[in-house]
Amino acid sequence: MPELTKKPTEYYFKAVKLNQLDDSLQQEIKLKCGVDVETCMECGKCSGGCSNTHIFDITPRQMIKLIKMGREEPLLSMDSLWTCVSCQLCVDRCPSRIDIPRVMDYLREKACQQGIKPTREQVKLFNELMLGSIMKTGRVEESLLAVKFNLKTGNYFKDADLGRQMFFKGKLKAFGPRVKNLKKIRQIFNDTIQKEG
């Protein structure tokens, strides 16, 4: 089983003063993602269904609770941001249809914007390299991406055996067709980075 990096008790069960709760994070999430967590009834079905709750430091239900309590800092540094597999089980089981994966994405994006160090840097790195490939060619070149990732992580021989097998199966092919209108792709990247900060 993958390792649990932090115990939830480290920040979740700190005492809170009920007269000092603030709903600004809850309002922000409503405004920015269109997700209203007010209707959460704390039933825990999201956490019960979640694919990776057994390795989460903060479970989906706890995450919603912390949003209501306005406790942003544990949310932006939680390990769950980097182990959520976006499987959509939580939102599908939620009786209130609270879009937890969307909130997860929002919090991750915010954490990155604030320069908060991810608990699993290699996950962020992989995604950044993938975006780099899309920006450059409009598409993802899987084999180049794998090579770049291994070079950057200094893990030169990760999956080398597997790589060899896949090569002989013709599965690793560099330089597939690219997007022709690359100007448009670059412009989409520039505009969205500007708009989202």
Add this chain to the structure above:
Amino acid sequence: MNVAYFPGCSLQGMASEYDKSTRLVCKHLGINLEEIEDWNCCGATAAHSLNHLLSVSLAARNLDLAKKMGLHLVTAPCAGCYGRLKAASYELKNNSEVAEKVSQIIGTSVPIEPEVKNLLQLLVESIGTPAIAEKVVHPLKGLKLAAYYGCLLTRPNQVTQFDDREMPVSMDLLLQALGAETVNWAHKTECCGGGYAASETDIVIDLGGQILESARAAGADAIVVACPMCQTNLDTRQKAIGAKRGIKYHLPIIYFTQLMGLAFGYTPRQLGFKRLLTEPFSLLKAQGLA
């Protein structure tokens, strides 16, 4: 019928057998797939996990290109691409603020049309299993299969509006129409670990392991998939999972379109069976299918 085809990056790379078998099977069933001209990556996990607006915009450009080709229906065989395209199309319809921003970025009116369907959905809804059964020349008799849908074909159900979210049956019925038997099992829509194959391999070994074990315990000879990420995770990590669990697995991970092609009379070579890492030939030969 004319349908806009979004192959996606995996199908032009690691999963070219999925692309090949999709094109053959669709042609056989009278579906004319028109590849979206100059399509770009759907944005995948990378975009939605780091920049939401980018993720919707990349998907929206593809929908817009399909619309410009005069097509009203888009299909994507990859469940990941399908998930991104469908989520974007849902958001553009239901969130006017995002729609406004995206239309500025893309530089056209918001592509509300066309509708997005995953390939399995297109085949079972637009052609139907009875019509598919009529085309079968080599029934897949004797194969015991675990139909594996993964996360994104059915979830979130509010967006996909397809089949049962956790106990779907469409692929089972399709495989039965081809003459195969399907097993009852609990992991039809559990997650395989998705995009963590390289960056958090342990997650794939954990989640993928639960799926392999469930299929084996149910007595399946092979797992049938509709997603290149599911295929790659379950196939390439099968040895590592076996080592971890102390069980030797031999479960070929086969695309449903490859099995359709086989039942329609195409050869394993035409359908790219030899590209699967966990070799499927002993199983096919035992049933006289190869």
